[in-house]
Amino acid sequence: MSTTSLSIENTSRKIEYRTRGTGHGPIVRLMSPHDYGRIAKPFVFLDLFEGDAAVIERMPMHPHSGIATVTVITEGDLRFDDPISGSGFIGYGGVEWMRAGGGVWHGKEMSAGKSQRVRGYQLWVALPAELENGPVDSQYIEAAEMPKTGPAYVIVGEHNGVKSPVRAQPGLNYLLVTLPPNTAWEYVPPAGHTTLWMSVSRGNLHSSEVVAAGEFVIFESGEHALQLRAGNEDAVFVIGSAIPHPHDLKLGNYSVHTSDAALRLGEEKIKDIGRRLQTEMLNKQAHTSIPIFK
Template sequence: MHAIVTRTAAASEQTAANARQVIYRTQGRRQDWFTRLASPSGIGEKIKPFVFLDNFDVGSSGMPLSGMHPHSGIATVTVIISGNMNYRDTTGKSGTLSPGSVEWMNAGGGVWHGGGAAEGDRVRGFQLWIALPPEDENGPAHSQYLAPEQVQTHGPARVILGRYGNAASAVTTRASINYLHIRLKNGQRWRYQPPAGHTVGWVALYAGKLHTAGTVLQNELAVFEESTAALDFLAEGDTEFVLGSAIKHPHDLVLGYYSVHTDGYALERGEAEIERIRELVPRTA
């Protein structure tokens, strides 16, 4: 009996050793109502096209709308975990996102948007920035707001961007990107096989603990070594997290204050467009 246990333990250790390893992990930096997990000047350079990630937790400000700010050269993706969030953007759209809803804002050559918790509410979720390819970084801004029932699922995964199993996102992207929202029950195992060419991979936990590659993750961002190998997970407690995988963005990240472009000329064009549409921004900005 002892020999069987030893072989089993050795096999488990060997499996962990052969797994795709975690090469970076962080609990981020808490800043008022959000935790900054990734930024373009830091780990975002390593996991591009994913260049920025916040885990936010914000209460109502008592204002109908707050925080209007500009972007260019990127798309922002907001996933609402709990609470209700009001939004408005300078493409002319406004409304309220409920739990499970998704905001896709393709800033293109320039846009302003903002929002906040609905009156008397508290909203929690993730906001992600994705670097756009040269064909889109100075193109027209456009946005999509998906209700929970518009987000397709396969197994434990809600498909925010890309495709997984027989589920696909309603959002179309030129780049090959998967962004999934996962919920696992205590003790549940899940394997993610990235699509061909998706060498970038990471997870960010919202709740519970996640066992993978011989490590235990909790309330943190973890980046995996570049590979197309599968990722294996085991949930400890009811676990909720987001996962990103993609073909790596091959371009430089040229940074403005709220903008990310592939070169200085594209950044100049984006910042000029932001200034042009400033007059359209509501007075609450």
């Protein structure tokens, strides 16, 4: 729907949970698999990060299995340098997608870009059983190559007939949206997408309640539309909807799986990859950007 003069009615989706998360230096953890991730699954983790552009370079290498990570930038940009994807910049509207599958180590694949500061989100998505111990996949897509409908970049999934090029599993949408001041917008989830959440990076949004910058909210379960209106300044936010993940979450330190057996496989694989990574790092000089290691 276009950004026109929608009125925000009392029938808009109600908020069931809201938080400002827990601060960890330049990173605020809004959702983890131990708390709201059990409610919003397959979305199981969300960090809001902000700081000087070198904040990403201070991120240590770390492993994952059983999940996909999605990184979007709401202000500034970061540089990627990858043997397969080449080099470029992820700014507003662009995305880094990484499906960890059976196991990867990452954290150094992006470095400081052209901006002095950067702000954005990293999201984790729990993978279905057929992918959780499967092959690794990654994409770096600049904003110019990402589809848009109205005020929304379609980061993952499909919205208003516009489909993202990200190779995600079906059944989930993830949008990056900017609404001009005092502009209204309506999100109609696809059939079966009863899970719905949102986080505001800048400005504030009026729905059944006001959601301010830095907040993360989960809406009541259902398929009915969400009506939003920006306040007196631009509102920049991410919104996710999905068919609920049908499995209990089996958690490791860096892994999320559907069963104990799948978790054991993932953790064994990332230990093996870690040993190979350590050997390779001893034999080469440190680089600002290190491709995803699998």
